[in-house]
Amino acid sequence: QVQLVESGGGSVQAGASLRLSCAASGGTFSNYGMGWFRQAPGKERESVAAISWRAGNTYYADSVKGRFTISRDSAKKTVYLQMTSLKPDDTAVYYCAAEWKGSSSRFTESAYWGQGTQVTVSS
Secondary structure, three states, X not given: OOEEEEEOOEXXXXXXXXXXXXXXXXXXHHHEEEEEEEEXXXXXXXXXXXXXXXXXXXXXXXXXXXXXXXXXXXOOOEEEEEEOOOOHHHOEEEEEEEEEOOOOOOOOOOOEEOOOEEEEEEO
């Protein structure tokens, strides 16, 4: 059983930066592909970024390419999402997910999920 706890959300102005963190426990972190998803009010959850379990390959939604960076620190069992040039459209609850030996941006029903952290970007 893997537990995920997100942090770092907040309310910022457009153009600002935020760094989200997701601390993992209860599993072998290096065996999991990690990802960030978001869900805005009235919209479906969407994949934002992912990083594979072994090679560290990264994947990004087109809407965040060049602005967001996902990274992982195995020693700290933490995955990060560095967000820059934030836009009001980035406003959402951001969720962290862990997929056993995940190697793409696709996360299955067996993935573990955090509780989410709110990001609000005002214009």
